[in-house]
Amino acid sequence: MMRVEEKLFQNRYRVDGARAHIEIVDGDVCAVHCQDKPCTFCCPAGCYAMDNGGRVTVITDGCLECGTCRVICGEHRNVRWEYPRGGYGILFKFG
Amino acid sequence: MSEHFDAIVVGAGPAGNSAAYTLAKAGLKVLQIERGEYSGSKNVQGAILYSDALEKIMPDFRDDAPLERHVVEQRMWILDDESYIGGTYRSANFSKPPYNRYTIIRSQFDRWFSKKVRDAGALVVCETTVLDLHMDGRRVVGVRTDRDNGSVYADVVILADGVNSLLARKAGFHGELKPKDVALAVKEIHFLPEQTIEERFSVKGTEGVVIEMAGRITQGMVGTGFLYTNKESVTIGIGCLLSDFKKSGIAPYALLEQMKAHPAIRPLLDGGEMKEYTAHLIPEGGYNAIPAIYGDGWLMVGDAGMFVNAVHREGSNLAMTTGRIAAETIIDLKARGKPMTARHLAAYRKALDGTFVMKDMKKYRDVPAVMDKNRQFFTDYPHLVSQAARTILTVDGVDKKTKERAIRKEFARTRSTLGLFADAFKLWRAFE
Numbered sequence: 382m383m384r385v386e387e388k389l390f391q392n393r394y395r396v397d398g399a400r401a402h403i404e405i406v407d408g409d410v411c412a413v414h415c416q417d418k419p420c421t422f423c424c425p426a427g428c429y430a431m432d433n434g435g436r437v438t439v440i441t442d443g444c445l446e447c448g449t450c451r452v453i454c455g456e457h458r459n460v461r462w463e464y465p466r467g468g469y470g471i472l473f474k475f476g
Numbered sequence: 477m478s479e480h481f482d483a484i485v486v487g488a489g490p491a492g493n494s495a496a497y498t499l500a501k502a503g504l505k506v507l508q509i510e511r512g513e514y515s516g517s518k519n520v521q522g523a524i525l526y527s528d529a530l531e532k533i534m535p536d537f538r539d540d541a542p543l544e545r546h547v548v549e550q551r552m553w554i555l556d557d558e559s560y561i562g563g564t565y566r567s568a569n570f571s572k573p574p575y576n577r578y579t580i581i582r583s584q585f586d587r588w589f590s591k592k593v594r595d596a597g598a599l600v601v602c603e604t605t606v607l608d609l610h611m612d613g614r615r616v617v618g619v620r621t622d623r624d625n626g627s628v629y630a631d632v633v634i635l636a637d638g639v640n641s642l643l644a645r646k647a648g649f650h651g652e653l654k655p656k657d658v659a660l661a662v663k664e665i666h667f668l669p670e671q672t673i674e675e676r677f678s679v680k681g682t683e684g685v686v687i688e689m690a691g692r693i694t695q696g697m698v699g700t701g702f703l704y705t706n707k708e709s710v711t712i713g714i715g716c717l718l719s720d721f722k723k724s725g726i727a728p729y730a731l732l733e734q735m736k737a738h739p740a741i742r743p744l745l746d747g748g749e750m751k752e753y754t755a756h757l758i759p760e761g762g763y764n765a766i767p768a769i770y771g772d773g774w775l776m777v778g779d780a781g782m783f784v785n786a787v788h789r790e791g792s793n794l795a796m797t798t799g800r801i802a803a804e805t806i807i808d809l810k811a812r813g814k815p816m817t818a819r820h821l822a823a824y825r826k827a828l829d830g831t832f833v834m835k836d837m838k839k840y841r842d843v844p845a846v847m848d849k850n851r852q853f854f855t856d857y858p859h860l861v862s863q864a865a866r867t868i869l870t871v872d873g874v875d876k877k878t879k880e881r882a883i884r885k886e887f888a889r890t891r892s893t894l895g896l897f898a899d900a901f902k903l904w905r906a907f908e
C-alpha cells in the first residue's frame with residue numbers, strides 16, 4: 382500500500398515560506414474540546430497530526446487546497462483557512 | 477490596477493472561463509483574476525467533458541481543444557469484495573462525429589480555454605488571489621487582490637471561485653458548507669502506453685471507456701468511484717460524502733489504495749506509472765442547498781453555487797452553462813442601459829430556471845436525503861447482487877429454480893421483502 386507521503390512526492394508545489402495559508406486558531410480547543418479530531422484523519426494530504434498529549438498541529442507543505450479541514454471543523458470553527466498567495470501552493474500538472 | 481471594468485470574473489475554471497469568454501466576445505471590458513500559475517493549475521476533475529454545453533459557447537471547439545478520447549463505452553460496476561457485476565453500454569453511434577463526450581485533462585483543457593478568453597479580448601491576470609469583495613453598503617463594487625495596490629472596480633462581479641466559495645462566505649452571502657453537502661474526492665493519474673490502453677479496454681484510435689463504480693469500495697459510505705481512459709493514461713478516483721468520512725474515520729488515501737487493490741481494478745492499472753495525486757471537494761447538496769446566486773452587483777456561477785448533478789456526475793457542463801447565462805444576462809442589461817442591481821440581475825436566476833441546469837437539479841432534489849437515509853444501497857445491496865450472480869453462474873449441479881429460491885431468501889433475510897419494495901419505491905421516487 383502506497384503511503385500518502387509517496388503520493389504527494391509526485392506532485393509539484395511552490396511553497397510559500399513566508400506564510401502558512403492554514404492555521405489552527407486555538408490549540409486548546411483541539412486538545413480539550415474536540416473529541417474526534419477529524420482533521421487528523423480526513424485531510425487527504427495528511428497535513429494534520431496529533432501528538433501524545435492530544436495537541437494537534439498542521440503543516441501545510443503537502444496541502445492540496447481542498448477545503449476539507451475547514452468544513453470538517455464546522456462546530457469549532459477553529460481553522461483559519463485562506464488560499465495561498467497567488468501563484469503559490471499546489472501546481473497541478475494534470476488535475 | 478485602478479481602472480474600471482464592465483465586469484470582473486473571479487476564477488478561471490469552466491464557469492469563469494465561459495463567463496469571461498462570452499462577455500469579451502460581446503465587446504465588454506472584462507478582467508478575469510485567477511490565483512493559479514495559469515488557468516487549470518488548481519483544478520481537478522475526472523474528467524468527462526460534455527460537448528453540448530461547450531458547443532453553445534464555442535461551436536468549433538473541436539478544432540483545437542486538447543481532448544483525450546471520445547467515450548464509446550460506459551460501464552457501471554457494482555463491486556463487492558472479490559467481484560463485480562455490471563452493465564456495459566457501447567454503441568457505434570458514440571463513434572459517429574461530432575462526438576458527444578470526451579475525456580480531458582483539466583490543467584491542459586483549462587489552459588486552452590483561457591487562451592480563447594484572452595484572444596476574445598479579456599484581460600486575464602493569473603497568480604493573483606482575490607482576498608475579498610469591495611462593498612458599498614450592500615452593493616459589490618469591486619475586489620481586493622493580494623497584489624500591491626490590488627483593488628479593482630467594476631459594474632458587476634461574477635463569483636466563479638469554485639466549491640469553497642470563500643469570497644461569498646466572507647461577504648456573508650451564505651454560510652459555511654455542511655459536511656453532508658460536499659463529497660471529498662481523491663484521484664490519481666497513471667500513465668500507460670497507448671497500445672496497452674487500447675488492448676486492455678478494447679478500443680482503438682481516440683475511442684475511450686469510462687467505468688463508474690459503486691459498492692464495497694466506499695466501505696459503507698455514500699459515494700462512488702471511477703476509472704476513465706485518456707490517450708496515454710488512466711485516471712482513477714473515489715469520492716464520498718465528507719460527513720461519512722468524518723463518521724467512518726477512514727483516511728481518503730487509504731480508501732483509494734484499497735480500491736486500487738480490488739481484484740477487478742488492479743489489472744487495469746498494472747504496469748502504470750502514477751504521476752499525480754489530487755483531492756478536491758464536489759458540491760453535492762443538490763437543489764435544496766443552492767445558496768443565493770445573485771445580489772446587488774454580483775452573480776455566482778458553477779461549483780460556488782452548488783451547480784453539480786451528482787447522480788449523473790455532471791458539473792463542468794453546469795459550470796459552463798451558468799457562466800454563459802450569467803454573461804448573457806449582463807450583456808442584455810448593459811445593452812438596455814440597466815444598472816446591475818439585484819432586481820435586474822434576478823433575470824439570471826429566471827433564465828437558469830428555463831434550462832436543463834435547474835430542471836435537473838430540481839428533478840434530483842431528494843436524492844441526497846434518500847441516499848443518506850438508506851445506507852443499504854452502498855452496503856448490503858452490492859454484496860447481495862454480486863452473490864446472486866455468483867450463485868446463478870456457478871455450475872455446481874444445483875438446479876436453477878433452487879438457486880433462485882436461495883437468492884430470494886438471502887435478499888429477504890438481509891432486507892425484509894417489504895424493505896426491498898420500499899427501497900425500490902424510494903429509488904424510483906428519487907430518480908423519477
Ligand SMILES: Cc1cc2nc3c(=O)[nH]c(=O)nc-3n(C[C@H](O)[C@H](O)[C@H](O)COP(=O)(O)OP(=O)(O)OC[C@H]3O[C@@H](n4cnc5c(N)ncnc54)[C@H](O)[C@@H]3O)c2cc1C
Nearest residue numbers: 487489490491511518522524606637638778779791792795
Ligand atoms: C474528482 C472530480 C471528478 C469530477 N468529474 C467530473 C466529470 O467527469 N464531469 C463533469 O462535468 N464534472 C466533473 N466534476 C465536477 C467539475 O470538476 C466541477 O463542477 C467544475 O470544475 C466546476 O467549475 P468551476 O469553474 O465552477 O470551479 P473550478 O473549476 O473549481 O474553478 C474555480 C477557479 O477559481 C479560482 N479561484 C478560487 N478562489 C479564488 C480567489 N479567491 N482568487 C482568484 N482565483 C480564485 C481557482 O483557482 C479555480 O481556477 C468532477 C469534480 C471532481 C472533484
Ligand code: SF4
Nearest residue numbers: 411415418420454457
Ligand atoms: S477538527 Fe478543528 S478543533 Fe478539531 S482538532 Fe481539528 S482543527 Fe482542532
Ligand code: SF4
Nearest residue numbers: 424444445447448450
Ligand atoms: S485544505 Fe485539504 S489538503 Fe489542505 S490541509 Fe486542509 S484538508 Fe488537508
